[in-house]
Amino acid sequence: MAITMLAVALPRIEAELGLSASRLTLVNAAYGLSFSGLLLLGGRAADLYGRRRLFTIGLALFGGASLTAGIAPEFWTLTVSRFLQGAGAALAAPSAMALVGAVFPDPSRHARAMAVWGGLSPMGAAAGTLASGAVSTWVSWRWTFAVPAVAAVLALALTRPLLPAGETNARGRLDVKGAVLATAGLTALSYGLVYAAEHSWISLAVLGPIAVSVVLLATFAVVERKTADPLLPLDFLKSGHRLGALWVILAGATAISTMFMLMSLYFQQVAGMSPLGTAAAFLPFSLVLFLSGISVARLVRRFGARNVTVVGSVLAAAGLALLGTMAADSPYVGTLLAGLLVLPVGISMMFSGATVKVFSRVDDERSGLAGSLVNTAMETGPTAGLALLVSLATAHTTSLLDEETGARFAETAGYSFAFNTAAVALLGTAVLTLWTLRERPRRQ
Numbered sequence: 001m002a003i004t005m006l007a008v009a010l011p012r013i014e015a016e017l018g019l020s021a022s023r024l025t026l027v028n029a030a031y032g033l034s035f036s037g038l039l040l041l042g043g044r045a046a047d048l049y050g051r052r053r054l055f056t057i058g059l060a061l062f063g064g065a066s067l068t069a070g071i072a073p074e075f076w077t078l079t080v081s082r083f084l085q086g087a088g089a090a091l092a093a094p095s096a097m098a099l100v101g102a103v104f105p106d107p108s109r110h111a112r113a114m115a116v117w118g119g120l121s122p123m124g125a126a127a128g129t130l131a132s133g134a135v136s137t138w139v140s141w142r143w144t145f146a147v148p149a150v151a152a153v154l155a156l157a158l159t160r161p162l163l164p165a166g167e168t169n170a171r172g173r174l175d176v177k178g179a180v181l182a183t184a185g186l187t188a189l190s191y192g193l194v195y196a197a198e199h200s201w202i203s204l205a206v207l208g209p210i211a212v213s214v215v216l217l218a219t220f221a222v223v224e225r226k227t228a229d230p231l232l233p234l235d236f237l238k239s240g241h242r243l244g245a246l247w248v249i250l251a252g253a254t255a256i257s258t259m260f261m262l263m264s265l266y267f268q269q270v271a272g273m274s275p276l277g278t279a280a281a282f283l284p285f286s287l288v289l290f291l292s293g294i295s296v297a298r299l300v301r302r303f304g305a306r307n308v309t310v311v312g313s314v315l316a317a318a319g320l321a322l323l324g325t326m327a328a329d330s331p332y333v334g335t336l337l338a339g340l341l342v343l344p345v346g347i348s349m350m351f352s353g354a355t356v357k358v359f360s361r362v363d364d365e366r367s368g369l370a371g372s373l374v375n376t377a378m379e380t381g382p383t384a385g386l387a388l389l390v391s392l393a394t395a396h397t398t399s400l401l402d403e404e405t406g407a408r409f410a411e412t413a414g415y416s417f418a419f420n421t422a423a424v425a426l427l428g429t430a431v432l433t434l435w436t437l438r439e440r441p442r443r444q
Contacts, residue, residue: 005144009136009275011268013078016141023075029190029383030079034086035093036379037187041179043094043372044231048174051095051102051368052163056156058092063152070145085148090375097371102164111356112297133279178223178231185216186376193387236369244436245357248309249377251429252350254385255316255422259285259323259343261386262393262415270328270408281332282340289344296352305353305360306437312349313430317423319343324419328408346426357437393418 006013006028014024046054062085069081104113135144192209224230237243260282267273267281299308322339330336355374362370397414401407 005131005148006141009133009141009144012136012141012275017075017078019075023079027075027079027082030082031086031089032379032383033187033190034083035090036086036190036376036383037183037185038087038090039094039372039376039379040182040231040369041174042091043098043368043370044179045091045174046095046098046368046371047366051098052159054368055092055095055099055163056159058088058090058095059152059156059159060088062088062092063149063156064088066145066149066152070142070149072142090372093375094368094371097374098367099163111360112301133275133277133282137274137276137279173229175224175227175229175231178220178227181216181220181223182231185213185220187213188216189213190380190383193384232369233366236366236373239361240436241357241360241438242373244433245309245354246373246377247436248313248350248354248429248433249358249374250381250385251313251426252316252347252354253378253381254389255320255343255381255426256347257382257386258389258418258422259320261390262418263323263340266326266412266415270412271332284337285340285344288341289348292345292348293352296348299349300352300356305356306433307353308349309353309357309437310430310433312346312353313426313433314346316343316346316350317426317430319346320419320423320426324416324423326412326416326419328412353437389418389422392421 010024010028013019013027019027042054042058065081065084065088069078069085072078072081100113131144131147135141135147188209192206192213221234224232224234263282264278267278268275273281296308319339319342322335322342325335358374359367359370393414395414396417397410400410400413
């Protein structure tokens with residue numbers, strides 16, 4: 001939720017704080033920069049020092065940062081608060097996923113719980129967008145930060161009585177050198193890709209951070225291979241089904257973040273809707289996402305994670321293709337609404353099946369690592385994939401404007417181009433899933 005909670009409120013934040021486009025982008029991206037960069041550290045720390053302990057620390061940091069963000073008087077206070085929000089979430093999220101194993105130790109119940117988790121995980125993005133539109137319309141955008149702050153306080157109050165300690169038998173030391181390299185590398189990559197959405201891909205603002213990230217991540221891989229207690233054991237990624245499942249999560253996260261951003265811009269800038277009207281337009285999507293999220297675990301249990309993931313990828317591609325038929329004067333009730341109803345079903349199926357596959361055959365002492373990788377994939381999609389698709393949409397819009405077409409037509413055509421490109425990518429994901437997620441005998 002925290003990553004999309006400013007989605008509809010960004011124009012009001014820009015006006016109140018007097019932010020430039022680049023500063024507004026940094027405020028929006030600060031949460032994702034720290035979240036993606038610190039997830040591996042959070043997952044390893046949870047395995048070494050206890051899941052409930054790291055969950056509590058992460059929640060406290062997340063809640064405190066939400067409060068300071070809500071009262072931030074200027075740009076830097078808000079940006080640092082968003083960065084600390086992401087850091088707290090990076091500590092709490094892998095621990096929370098690992099604690100599911102302690103709450104549901106039976107393998108079948110654990111698989112069912114992970115299927116539900118995966119199906120419902122996109123709900124946070126939907127809830128953040130809805131809250132952003134409603135709150136920024138009725139009161140100040142600052143009150144959007146009250147929701148995560150209250151949620152963190154309630155979760156902290158319930159943690160000790162409801163959750164087991166989740167201690168593991170993991171041994172070793174925290175790989176500080178690897179943590180620094182991974183965090184700096186992923187943050188630099190995210191920073192560069194975020195700026196690619198509003199700068200040329202060949203500009204120094206984009207290529208500089210990306211080049212630095214390549215060097216840092218390559219160094220990280222070398223260090224991890226030689227470290228006795230690596231932050232990310234490279235053998236953990238040798239499994240084809242795990243890599244395939246992580247790709248599905250990344251692709252699904254890209255699809256949902258692209259939909260929210262581009263449709264929010266379309267509803268407000270092309271269709272002329274208010275922030276509250278935009279939030280209401282997303283209600284059918286959110287309702288279907290919730291209903292499919294709580295029921296898709298049964299499909300996984302009956303038909304298997306692989307089949308559910310493949311069908312989900314095809315359905316999500318169909319939903320994006322329906323949105324790709326948009327025009328400047330498209331009525332809401334029609335292909336747009338159809339796309340908003342089909343897409344969430346496919347997304348829930350993708351996340352549910354893929355999450356089960358990531359956690360299959362994972363030892364308890366590595367469950368925090370698995371959780372950190374799932375969340376890293378969820379975050380990389382909205383950062384890297386969204387930046388690429390928005391850049392494509394911007395380039396297509398610019399080319400049409402050069403032909404002296406109408407601005408509303410060109411803008412809408414750019415959105416449509418991005419949706420259709422994403423639909424083709426998800427069809428490719430379905431084909432990839434057929435190969436990577438097939439059942440193989442476990443090696444002894």
